[in-house]
Amino acid sequence: MPLILETSGLTKLYGGRAAVNQVSLHVKEGDIYGFIGKNGAGKTTFMRLVTGLARPDKGSMALFGGQSLTEGRRRIGSMIEYPSLYPNMTARENLEAHRRLLGIPEKNSVDEVLQTVHLTDTGNKEVKHFSLGMRQRLGIAQCLLGHPDFLILDEPINGLDPTGIKEIRDLLLTLNGEKGITILLSSHILGELAKIATCYGIINQGVLVDEFSKDELQTRCRRCLRIQVDDVKKAAQVLESVLKTDQFDVLPDQTLRLFAYLEDSGKVNTTLVQNGVTVMTIAPAGQDLEGYFMQRMGGYGNA
Amino acid sequence: MNGVLWAAVILLAIAAGILSAFLHGYRRQVRALKRQMDFLKDTDTNLQLSTALTFRDVDDLAAGINEALERHRRTEQALVRVSRNYKDTITSISHDLRTPLTSASGYLQMLRCENTPLKKREQYLEAIDRRIGAVRRLLDQLFEFARIEADELVLDPKRLLVNNVLRDAVSLFYDDFCQKGANPDVDIPDESAIVFADQDALRRVFENILQNALVHGDGGYRIRSEQTASGCRIRFENATHTIEDGDLAHIFDRFYTTDRSRSRRTTGLGLSIAKKLTERMGGTIGAALEDGIFTITVSFPSG
Amino acid sequence: MLNLLHTEFYKLWRQKSFYICTLVLVVFTVLSVFSYELLNMMAELIPPEVAQGDIPSYGVGMSTSAIGFEGDMSGLWALATSFGGNLLPVLIGIVIALFVTADFSHGTLKNIAAKGFSRTSIYVSKLITGAVAGTLMLLLMAGAALVTGTILWGFGTADAADVFTLLLMQVLMHLATVGVMVAISFLLRSIGGAVAVNICVVSFAVLIPQLISAFLNYLLKEDRVDLSKYWLFSNITELSALPLNGDAVLRCSIVAVATFAVFTFFGVYSFVRRDIK
Numbered sequence: 001m002p003l004i005l006e007t008s009g010l011t012k013l014y015g016g017r018a019a020v021n022q023v024s025l026h027v028k029e030g031d032i033y034g035f036i037g038k039n040g041a042g043k044t045t046f047m048r049l050v051t052g053l054a055r056p057d058k059g060s061m062a063l064f065g066g067q068s069l070t071e072g073r074r075r076i077g078s079m080i081e082y083p084s085l086y087p088n089m090t091a092r093e094n095l096e097a098h099r100r101l102l103g104i105p106e107k108n109s110v111d112e113v114l115q116t117v118h119l120t121d122t123g124n125k126e127v128k129h130f131s132l133g134m135r136q137r138l139g140i141a142q143c144l145l146g147h148p149d150f151l152i153l154d155e156p157i158n159g160l161d162p163t164g165i166k167e168i169r170d171l172l173l174t175l176n177g178e179k180g181i182t183i184l185l186s187s188h189i190l191g192e193l194a195k196i197a198t199c200y201g202i203i204n205q206g207v208l209v210d211e212f213s214k215d216e217l218q219t220r221c222r223r224c225l226r227i228q229v230d231d232v233k234k235a236a237q238v239l240e241s242v243l244k245t246d247q248f249d250v251l252p253d254q255t256l257r258l259f260a261y262l263e264d265s266g267k268v269n270t271t272l273v274q275n276g277v278t279v280m281t282i283a284p285a286g287q288d289l290e291g292y293f294m295q296r297m298g299g300y301g302n303a
Numbered sequence: 304m305n306g307v308l309w310a311a312v313i314l315l316a317i318a319a320g321i322l323s324a325f326l327h328g329y330r331r332q333v334r335a336l337k338r339q340m341d342f343l344k345d346t347d348t349n350l351q352l353s354t355a356l357t358f359r360d361v362d363d364l365a366a367g368i369n370e371a372l373e374r375h376r377r378t379e380q381a382l383v384r385v386s387r388n389y390k391d392t393i394t395s396i397s398h399d400l401r402t403p404l405t406s407a408s409g410y411l412q413m414l415r416c417e418n419t420p421l422k423k424r425e426q427y428l429e430a431i432d433r434r435i436g437a438v439r440r441l442l443d444q445l446f447e448f449a450r451i452e453a454d455e456l457v458l459d460p461k462r463l464l465v466n467n468v469l470r471d472a473v474s475l476f477y478d479d480f481c482q483k484g485a486n487p488d489v490d491i492p493d494e495s496a497i498v499f500a501d502q503d504a505l506r507r508v509f510e511n512i513l514q515n516a517l518v519h520g521d522g523g524y525r526i527r528s529e530q531t532a533s534g535c536r537i538r539f540e541n542a543t544h545t546i547e548d549g550d551l552a553h554i555f556d557r558f559y560t561t562d563r564s565r566s567r568r569t570t571g572l573g574l575s576i577a578k579k580l581t582e583r584m585g586g587t588i589g590a591a592l593e594d595g596i597f598t599i600t601v602s603f604p605s606g
Numbered sequence: 607m608l609n610l611l612h613t614e615f616y617k618l619w620r621q622k623s624f625y626i627c628t629l630v631l632v633v634f635t636v637l638s639v640f641s642y643e644l645l646n647m648m649a650e651l652i653p654p655e656v657a658q659g660d661i662p663s664y665g666v667g668m669s670t671s672a673i674g675f676e677g678d679m680s681g682l683w684a685l686a687t688s689f690g691g692n693l694l695p696v697l698i699g700i701v702i703a704l705f706v707t708a709d710f711s712h713g714t715l716k717n718i719a720a721k722g723f724s725r726t727s728i729y730v731s732k733l734i735t736g737a738v739a740g741t742l743m744l745l746l747m748a749g750a751a752l753v754t755g756t757i758l759w760g761f762g763t764a765d766a767a768d769v770f771t772l773l774l775m776q777v778l779m780h781l782a783t784v785g786v787m788v789a790i791s792f793l794l795r796s797i798g799g800a801v802a803v804n805i806c807v808v809s810f811a812v813l814i815p816q817l818i819s820a821f822l823n824y825l826l827k828e829d830r831v832d833l834s835k836y837w838l839f840s841n842i843t844e845l846s847a848l849p850l851n852g853d854a855v856l857r858c859s860i861v862a863v864a865t866f867a868v869f870t871f872f873g874v875y876s877f878v879r880r881d882i883k
Contacts, residue, residue, distance in 0.1 A: 051720040054881040070722040071342075075350050078720050084713040089620060098717060101613040103353035105362035106369065142717065147349040170548070178380070179349055306766070355608040 680762020
């Protein structure tokens, strides 16, 4: 699967502090990549580096499998921090200015793209009178004008109401499904991200803590029996030989996660004890997405 | 005199300069277009041609080429979609054939067993009969589809009372609808429009639509038939939570099904057959989705 | 680059401040020309002895030489004199400051930079657009002065080459002005700051070379150092009377080109180095 974006050790320093620290990120073709991190974790700075608004201090990046960065950026539509629009011009004028910049020959392309985001009847209203939701949609329309292959969106649903969020979500899914547009988007709202992301990247204090696909996430957050024992090795052995299961993994501080016998914790408990393992606690567990992310975003120390 | 001569020379020089700049611009634009085409025709991208000058004829040419590019891409995407659907369906069909046959085989085994009581034997024979019936129905549908696709199906149109055929079809499914939930709301007037159509094909159209509604719908069934100025219109409504806006465009595609988990074993051919037959008989068929209510509308001209 | 120009011009024609400033410029120029006529009429009432002395100037766009009534007032004379005040550079400075800093303050520079256009070409496109805007404003002002003066006093006579050279020189010097304004706007990036500095540069910054000259004069115990001869905005005022002095033309050309080059160089350099917010 070709990589639309691949960075390698990308670093950006602001006065000695690394806003983006050795980030090696991978976005595959057709992904909807959910970029997660706290405020100031480095998401926006990273996006600036990719789009060429800021220059990296160290590391490198490859777009579309090695195409020249200048040409590659032509295929990217981006909205960083907030929609960049001229407040004194109307929606149409903003898009016409952008259309001329991109050299798009079709005169009706502005109308087409306004229709896609449902902003066709703003008439002569200047952008400064637009609501936040309308501005977000116009910003996305601007991204779409150039027929992008890759969308980079920085908190696109920020400040939208539920209807607006659903509209954007549907739009992004359609773009991804029908036009094959790869999307990299950052958001605070994990629930929304979880609805459409196909893979995730967690960034914390400039460092890419983890990167995994949606399926992998399901695996990591699976429902299980969380068993705290005195002797993990012995307990593992008992599970394998007596309970005949290998569906478990071992965590630090003497804890096992068992993915079988979920309804039968009593039996598991008894078996372990009968075989000489002291069970401190045994309880059903399983993180939801939010729990997992909080744990990962919190930093290295919090397990 | 001298001054005028100088002025004329200067003016001429400026004119020549402007003309050559024009020409040079044109040539550069053409070369730029060629460079872009080289990239576009070999790369899988959404990008289109862009121009730098505002010569109307160049823009129109570029726009025309872009349209051709777009059409080509859409065809490719459709191809990918159809082939993906086709593969899924073949897998599902072979599963659908294997299951009843395996089951029938199992019953056969039990029949061979000597100490099976007579009553049970009857039951087993009936079970085998049903399984074979299911296989036959599936194969019938496949063959019928193949013949329709190859335009081999011979229609024998007659003047029919459309509501009679509709009533027959509905009665076949009435009990099944009732089992699914509330009784279906059937509104078929006694006076019927007359259409010029093949009776079997017409019934098949209605049956496929009703079968589809039965399998995928969530209750809330309504069937309405009404006469229009040009002929008749029949509406089939049901509640649904499996269909989304994005599916509407593909609902009549071959092998298309929203049934991702393949739990209900449909071929995705039912509606496709209905559409083909309807159109062969001179009618139109369409689907709509509003507020969770899915509607299929079939119209025929008067015969 | 052509695409950049295309979009920049589209934005320029939609910038309300451009039309307002041009209107202000034209109205003021017309009024100034009229005010000379008023003075003319007043002068007829003043006894000759008083007329020899220094009469304070009334309003913008007048220089004391005009009150001396040397030579005849005419359309061409009005044309030349209109360059005498500092109104044109100031208004050009305002238009350019707004035009350039708009992209910074609205964040729309991101749209351009993220599409792969080089910093240099962005800068140059603003320069070219600014140059066209400035030249248009100049021609409109000059035309307004010419027309008003001609209506009042007749077209006037002067050496065609001289008039042509004057116009050419003024265009050159105002192109240099555009260069200065664009550079300052790119450096400061904020609307208020750029407008303020642009105005100050035109109106007051001449003090700097004057001070330096005075200082050098003091050091060298001389009287002849006058660095303000090499200050662009003083030059503009200098070349606002016909006939032109040949040496002055040469000096002013060099100053214009040099000023343009220096400011543009620093403007581009600083822009290329910095990140875009």
